[in-house]
Amino acid sequence: MENVDIPKKILNQYATILEDWVPKDASIAIAVSDRYIYYDPGMHDIHLKEGQHIQTGSIAEATIKGRRKVEVVMDNTLYGMSYFGIGYPIDVKGEPGALIIILPPNFHVLKKDQLQFLTGKRDDEWFPIPINEVTYIESLHKKTWFYTSGEQYNISFTLKDLHLRLPKVFLRIHRSYIINMSCIEKISRDFSSNLVITLIDGTELPVSQTYLNEVRSLLGF
Incomplete structure (x- = not known):
C-alpha cells in the first residue's frame, strides 16, 4: 500500500x-x-x-x-x-x-487498587506485611514467595497478578523475580556478562534477556 x-x-x-x-x-x-x-x-x-x-x-x-x-x-x-x-x-x-x-503496564490500575500489604503465610499463620518492607518476590516450584529482611512468606498471588497491582517501585527482572527497586544495592555482571542485581540484604538475582531492555530503561543506565 x-x-x-x-x-x-x-x-x-x-x-x-x-x-x-x-x-x-x-x-x-x-x-x-x-x-x-x-x-x-x-x-x-x-x-x-x-x-x-x-x-x-x-x-x-x-x-x-x-x-x-x-x-x-x-x-x-x-x-x-x-x-x-x-x-x-x-x-x-x-x-x-x-x-x-x-x-507503564500498571498504569490502568487505580491507586486504591494497588496493593498496600502482602499477606503471607508462614508456619500455618498469616502475616500482613507493608509493601515497602518487601525486598523481592519469587516464583519457585509453582508457588509464590516474598521476602523481607530475614523472613520469607508464601502468598496465593501469581507473579503476573502481582506485576499489575504492585506500586511502580517494583520491577520485574526475570520470569521468576520481581524486585523492590528501593532495595537495590548495586548492579554488576557475572562471568558470562549477564546483569546481576544485588539487593541490600546480599541477595543476588539475575536479569534475564527478556526483561533486559525494560530494566535498563526504568533504571536509566
Missing part, C-alpha cells in the same frame, strides 16, 4: 494536543495502514521506529482492523517491554490509522 506522506509538523500537532490529558511519561505513536509513521518516546519507551511495520498482535493492528478503541496490557513479547496501551482509530488522508498512547 502507498506510503502516507505527512509533514512532521502536522504529526507533532497530535502530540501537542494530547499534552493536556496524557501523562508526560507516555510515549505516543501513530500508525497508518501497515506501518508506524510517527513516534514520540516518553519515559516508558518501547523503541518503535518511524517506518517500522506493524506487528501481528499489536495494539495498532487491533485498532486499525477493528476500527475501535483498544485498551490492553501487553506483555514483553513484541517489543521487549511490558506496557499498557490505548489505541484510538483515526483516519489520515483517507487511510485507516491508529493513535496509540503507551504507558
Whole structure:
C-alpha cells in the first residue's frame, strides 16, 4: 500500500494536543495502514521506529482492523517491554490509522487498587506485611514467595497478578523475580556478562534477556 506522506509538523500537532490529558511519561505513536509513521518516546519507551511495520498482535493492528478503541496490557513479547496501551482509530488522508498512547503496564490500575500489604503465610499463620518492607518476590516450584529482611512468606498471588497491582517501585527482572527497586544495592555482571542485581540484604538475582531492555530503561543506565 502507498506510503502516507505527512509533514512532521502536522504529526507533532497530535502530540501537542494530547499534552493536556496524557501523562508526560507516555510515549505516543501513530500508525497508518501497515506501518508506524510517527513516534514520540516518553519515559516508558518501547523503541518503535518511524517506518517500522506493524506487528501481528499489536495494539495498532487491533485498532486499525477493528476500527475501535483498544485498551490492553501487553506483555514483553513484541517489543521487549511490558506496557499498557490505548489505541484510538483515526483516519489520515483517507487511510485507516491508529493513535496509540503507551504507558507503564500498571498504569490502568487505580491507586486504591494497588496493593498496600502482602499477606503471607508462614508456619500455618498469616502475616500482613507493608509493601515497602518487601525486598523481592519469587516464583519457585509453582508457588509464590516474598521476602523481607530475614523472613520469607508464601502468598496465593501469581507473579503476573502481582506485576499489575504492585506500586511502580517494583520491577520485574526475570520470569521468576520481581524486585523492590528501593532495595537495590548495586548492579554488576557475572562471568558470562549477564546483569546481576544485588539487593541490600546480599541477595543476588539475575536479569534475564527478556526483561533486559525494560530494566535498563526504568533504571536509566
